[in-house]
Amino acid sequence: MFCEKAVELIRELHRMSDGQLPAFNEDSIRQVLEEMKALYEQNQSDVSEAKTEGKSELIPTIKFRHCCLLRNQRCITAYLYDRLLRIRALRWEYGSVLPTTIRFHMCAEELEWFNQYKKSLATYMRSLGGEEGLDITQDMKPPKSLYIEVRCLKDHGEFEIDDGTVILLKKNSQHFLPRWKCEQLIRQGVLEHVIS
């Protein structure tokens, strides 16, 4: 039946309802595009036949094929757009640098979209207020306390805090640090908030 491959693409994303990004399914997309090409060509020849030989009984088939073409277009764009939304969420979750495992799941054009999106967002954030702008990807949660206890999950080297002291972030070391400095590192998985 027509459009099955296209619906499969949608189902693939629907299965991963937690926002994860599966690998870019280039194969399926190619198959759907080929199906569209075949349908279109069949319609082209039927349309000219109907016109020249007056075979109006071909018209329902032509309409049916056109519906399949529209459905395929809609499914493909829905698949691609939903992936873009997931990729957009990655910028807010991981920051500007994506983990390589995720990058492998993206096609070249998606990486390009991500780069453009990053740039747009950065330009916008820089324009806020007067001088340096405001990084609105920080402060994602309302502040509960000034300092928090964090444990280092991996070696991250030296880390400077506001009053000039330098902390060495070694794996498994625990520190009592200002919350606003740690937010990004916590999201990246370098530090872990210890709730005693």
Next chain:
Amino acid sequence: MADRLSDAGDLSEEEEEEEEEEEDVLTPAELIARLEEAWLNEKFSPELLENKSELVECVMEQLMHMEENLQRVRKGDLKASVHRMEIDRIRFVLSSYLRSRLQKIEKFFPHVLEKEKSRADGDPSFLSPEEFAFAKEYLANTEVYLKAVALRHMPPNLQSIDMLKAVPEPCLDSFVFLRVKERQENILVEPETDEQREYVVDLEEGSQHLMRYRTIAPLVASGAVQLI
């Protein structure tokens, strides 16, 4: 929390002078109250609300002032911690407000751009110039992407997509909680039809309701109700 802002004057005499020179019509406490109202409204409204860039600018200025004052205070002073928390809280509210707006702009980008393009010159704008630029870039970026990956490989008559039809519009009929700030009379909740008489309510000051957003949208814009 907003009361403590007036304590900012205690930090140094110089700062008190600065406050007198400032031409802000609002006191810092009023400014933050306004920010919180805008924040809640934007959070709970299904559509993008009027742009409040003046408010954003004033809050950012206020934050800068507070940061500067903090630098001058002796380290380890208890007041410094309290002020630090306050700065963090205000920054959170401001960031959350701007994030809400950006999310809605991205979610409804063709409609937002269309609305902005078709508004009359005198009407207040929904997007700041920077938000407008961001929305345009988002649209262009997405269109370029879809074309490059799929649309150009499709049959000639299917190579474009009408974004206004493809992207859903905000649902203005969703229900919102609200508190009435200024008394309103004769709000039309349900219009008269063949099956029912028209359903009209008066909104008393201080009362709270759960209603369709569409009914009270103009009241949110005018400040007569506050979404909660």
